Amino acid sequence: MNRMSSQQVPSSLRDILADILEISPEEVTPETGVGTIENWDSFRHLQAILAIEGEYGVQFDPSRIAELTTVSLIQAELAAKGAAL
Amino acid sequence: MQNESERQELRRKIKEAVAAQNASAAVQHGRSLLAASxxxxxxxxxxxAFTSIDDSLTNQLRAKRLKTYIVRSITIEPILPFLTTESVLSNYVLDLHVGGYGSYVDEMLNPQSALAKFNPDLIFVLLNLEDIAGRLPDLCADGIGDSVDAEIEEALARTAQLLRSFRSGNSARILFQGCLVPDLTSLGDIGEANMPRSLTNALHRLNQKLAALCNTISDCVFFDVDHLAARHGRAHWRDNRMFLASRLPVxxxxxSLFARGLVRSYSTLFRAPRKVLCTDLDNTLWGGVLGEEGPEGIATGSAFPGNCFLDYQKYLRQLSSRGILLAIVSKNNEADVREAFQTRAADLGLTLDNFVATKINWNEKSSSLRELAEELSLGLDSFVFVDDSPVECEAVRQQLPEIAVIEVPHQEPWRLVDLLSAQSFFDAAVVTDDDVNRLNEYKAQAQRTELANSAGSRDEFLASLDIVCTFVSALDAPLARSVQLLAKTNQFNLTTRRHSASEVQQFASSRGGQAVAIRVRDRFGDAGVVGLALARNLGDSCIIDSLLLSCRVIGRGIETALLAHLAENAIKTGARYLRGEFIPTKKNAPCADFYPDHGFVRGPAREASPESLFYQLDLTAAALTSPRWLTLEGNEPNELSASAVVTS
Known part of the structure; x- marks a missing residue:
């Protein structure tokens, strides 16, 4: 199976996650998530969500927030909210 | 940020600075990035970035490093990076530890708790209204509830117990956050405003009482989060969605506003406020240029734009009334300035008497500021400089980086007061009588220094001060002042014995005992009771147990007068020898040679007190006399009523 690449993540989202998780942007791929990055704990998750909401001007439903555990899930939720990535 | 490439450039520079462990560059670029983004x-x-160079921040920038423990019943974690950056921008490095969610009672009261073991320098106590006074919203629902006041008192008592118990076992400084007044309630805006026991009114009362409580606990500051919320807009302060889902308080x-508020509050626990504001005159204290427009032409007074400057003058006068010293640093002709203050007195909020010192000349402002620091015996880091000229401001920033510089907004004088009050450098949680009296004391100090520079010899200078020393019994100094001097004097203190009030009384009442205080005044002012000596006779000797002098009056021969006074009394009570003792400490080097300088001979060391140096003087062979420039008053043996000799 081909490893997914960071090129598949919109650069603005990639950079935010890299900053918040303190990893390099290249490490952020669609399948990056709570299980794959040690730093990605529940507080970084909240922090990332808040940063993403601020960047794209959207608000997630709190009951969905805990489920957005990978980059691709976040990306899909943003798209569903009509955010311009 | 408007410009993405500028943002990337700053981030690149920060990375470089971090790689080079260049703390000052990292903070400088960090400040720029955070100001814009x-x-x-x-x-x-x-x-x-800052955390990765924490040691460089403390070593290179002498940032204050604080082990900080957060006691909380809120979610604080996403705010921590903001707290870290705002702290670093104010030159603090926090080693943060966050306590368990809602386990604050155990943490603060249990001597074996994680908090106690962490041994912090600082704790934040960040609780929700539910924890402090959870029943209030219900009790206040009708706006007239008669149990509201009792609930406030109970909440206060609980908090007092929490803070006092913590304080009894821990010396960490405390920041205690007050309650946030909810923006919307079932009573509605009108009810909230008009009913005495509405939640809004109850919480305002509770916050006032909590602040007063914090004031009674040492090293504890009340953080008025509600004031901050009101300033920035209550409606936007809390995001109910995230508060209800994640207990995020803001x-x-x-x-960043919240973090900045926290930093500004805890700063007062670690940093003394600046003490002096030096203001320029033209286009700063008043509008226009005095030298060009003359005293009638400058803008000040009740009409616009003069009232912008009048506001600034009033603001300075308010600072002065709580002990911030004002000084003028202006390139002008002094005679013109005096004339302006005279002819425009009715339009000015200040007189020249409000200023502790003035530097009105054509010298470089940086050298005027240096002179002021010297004359007032204050460090440049306690100075604030306000000027409208970008060139003067930049020169001071470069040559005297310790000074805080405020540039008057060009063509917008109405912004100056806001700009000044937004700064934290005059922040203080308490104001004492000493602060309030500071102006007179420093005026006298500045005049003395000026005289010292103009007078010829030291003796001539001291004689010109017209110093009068009055001896009074230490019991009437009053006694509390004597004990305070014993407790606080470090530099000119020969034995640094911190005697209690009852011990001082024993010296006064014992046979041949002496407990003498000395009060000093000169032509510029009254320094009050500034020195103390305790002695008692043993056999043929008068033993000096303690001798000390406040550092404000060292070097004027007053210490000699005190010693001569002791000698005189010793002779009267039949002593042959006067014996002294010097116990070296880290701070009392200024009086190390006090006894040898007065002709005392070093005696043998004693096993019982190996640190001490013992000295003695044969009173039959040598006479101790007071310097001739001092006028002596009072003659206290202790049986003499001291009130008779205290001068008015």
Whole structure:
């Protein structure tokens, strides 16, 4: 199976996650998530969500927030909210 | 940030600075980035950069490092990077530890708790209204509830117990956050405003009482989060969605304001406020240029734009009334300035008497500021400089980086007061009588220094001060002052014995005992009771147990007068020898040679007190006399009523 690449993540989202998780942007791929990055704990998750909401001007439903555990899930939720990535 | 490439450039520079462990560059670029961008990702980026050079921050910039423990019943974690960056921008490095969610009672009261073991320098106590006074919202629902006041008192008592118990076992400084007044309630705006026991009114009362409580606990500051929320807009302060879902106390877009408020509050626990404001005159204290427009032409007074400057003058006068010293640093002809203050007195909020010192000349402002620091015996780091000229401001920034510089907004004098009050450098949680009296004391100090520079020899100078020393019994100094001097004097203190009031009384009442205080005044002012000596006779000797002098009056021969006074009394009580003792400490080097300088001979060391140096003087062979420039008053043996000799 081909490893997914960071090129598949919109650069603005990639950079935010890299900053918040303190990893390099290249490490952020669609399948990056709570299980794959040690730093990605529940507080970084909240922090990332808040940063993403601020960047794209959207608000997630709190009951969905805990489920957005990978980059691709976040990306899909943003798209569903009509955010311009 | 407007310009993405500028943002990337700053981030690149920060990375470089971090790689080179260049703390000052990292902070400088971090400050620029954070001033222009409030993106959480940039804040996390800076926080992580700063954290990776924490040692360099403390070593190179002498940032104050504080082990900080957060006691909380809220979610604080996403705010921590903001707290880190705001702290670093104010030159603090926090080693943060966050306590368990809601376990604050155990943490604060249990001597074996994680908090106690962490041994912090600082704790934040960040609780929700539910924890402090959870029943209030219900009790206040009708706006007239008669149990509201009792609940406030109970909440206060609980908090007092929490803070006092913690304080009894821990010396960490405390920041205690007050309650946030909810923006919307079932009573509605009108009811909230008009009913005495509405939640809004109850919480205002509770906050006032909590602040008063914090004031009674040492090293504890009340953080008025509600004031901050009101300033920035209650409606936007809390995001109910995130508060209810995650107990996040403030909305994501006010994290930095909240963190800045925390830093500004805890700073008062660690840093003394600046003490002096030096103001320029033309286009700063008044509008226009005095030399060009003359005293009638400058703008000040009740009409616009003069009232912008009048506001600034009033603001300065208010600072002065709580002990901030004002000085003028202006390039002008002094005679013109005096004339302006005279002819425009009715339009000015200040007179020249409000200023502790003035430097009105054509010298470089940096050298005027240096002179002022010397004359007032204050460090440049306690100075604030206000000027409208970007060139003067930049010169001071470069040559005297310790000074805080405020540039008057060009063509917008109405902004000056806001700009000044937004700064934290005059922040203080308490104001004492000493602060309030500071102006007169420093005026006298400045005049003495000026005289010292103009007078020829030291003796001539001291004689010109017209110093009068009055001896009074230490019991009437009053006694509390004597004990305070014993407790606080470090530099000119020969034995640094911290005697209690009852011990001082024993010296006064014992046979041949002496407990003498000395009060000093000169032509510039009254320094009050500034020195103390305790002695008692043993056999043929008068033993000096303690002798000390406040450092404000060292070097004027007053110490000699005190010693001569003791000798005189010793002779009267039949002593042959006067014996003294010097116990070296880290701070009392200024009086190390006090006894040898007065002709005392070093005696043998004693096993019982190996630190001490013992000296003695044969009173039959040598006479101790007071310097001739001192006028002596009072003659206290202790049986003499001291009130008779205290001068008015």
């Amino acid at each position: 409030s993106k959480p990702s940039d804040v996390v980026f800076c926080a992580s 909305a994501a877009n006010v994290f």
